[in-house]
Amino acid sequence: MSTTPTPRTRVIREPHRGVYDRETLYKILDEGFICHVGFTVDGQPFVIPTGYGRIGDNLYIHGSAASRMLRSLDKGIDVCVTVTLLDGLVLARSIFNHSMNYRSAVVLGKAVAVEDPQEKLEGLRLLSEHIIPGRWAESRQPNDKELKATLVLRLPITEFSAKVRQGPAIDDEEDMAFPTWAGVIPLEVTAGEPIRDAQLDLEIETPHYVKGYSRRRL
């Protein structure tokens, strides 16, 4: 279901790339796992990378980004959460038509600190399962002290947009004969061979969620 963009979320540049349906947005949010959180302190914007999870129409953001926002967190803080998936480099005949294939998501709104310990724990579980599905249950669970030391923010997904560019280079007609290579270099985040902890008991096998780790969700 497509929603109507607000003046703040409408894609201005390359407007044909703007996408405003939750299905596309959630696919992007679910494939990525690092967001860049933007917020303003004393007029200065800050952009900090951090992990996140999603359930329904709420994002849970790891509070590692929040150290500078702490003063304002009680009443909520205006944020922009951006997730970018880079799919390739697009080489056109002309410099001007060079591009990238990407899918990006932007969510605007007020992030608030999650106070309820149960919701906080659930937010952290979502965040963990979002990054490595299956890992949470096999780890030593957070204790009260750790839970208190961790900040989790909740951001309702109400104002948002996505931007998508896929496919081959699009050159002007008069450039088609220009004698240079054109095409796409696909890019992907890939996992290498897992590195066992040096102190790990030799009898512990590498779990499936480590061996088969991949970000592909689509």
Place this chain on the structure above:
Amino acid sequence: MSTTPTPRTRVIREPHRGVYDRETLYKILDEGFICHVGFTVDGQPFVIPTGYGRIGDNLYIHGSAASRMLRSLDKGIDVCVTVTLLDGLVLARSIFNHSMNYRSAVVLGKAVAVEDPQEKLEGLRLLSEHIIPGRWAESRQPNDKELKATLVLRLPITEFSAKVRQGPAIDDEEDMAFPTWAGVIPLEVTAGEPIRDAQLDLEIETPHYVKGYSRRRL
């Protein structure tokens, strides 16, 4: 040479991960090629992904991010440019000690639009060569109309910090016997098989900068 962080760039959370020397900063900026630019319009922060290049102590940022900033660009606009390189997922015995290996760079300052056509062209060349070294000279060069349609921002690198986390999981002593796998899943941006443009002359060979494409710089 290490510089003194300002109150705005000093790393607050996990301060031992803060790095303030230009050498480390420039290595991160040179290996990445997508930055997330943060800026504020009417009190609302925005975070937009875009390409960039660097020469000496200046960043050149592609103006695709600038559509919303245009009103303020004449006098310069306060931005935060963040570049994040994700190197791996760190699985500890406890949920609390899970982490990521990463290198991130943050540059704060006033970005201004580059007006001089020669500097603009040079900024675009830097940006292009930063993403695909060798490509600029083999492409159809920008004409005046295209150059006018492209916005390039210059940001002097004066106020900055980097944050680096590398290495194995660090668990609390009392968790070391917890029976779960621990270690690192390395992550990397890798290039797939290049996709030739369907209309490309069969006699044009795939150039070395396409065939051997890699982001590794270190």
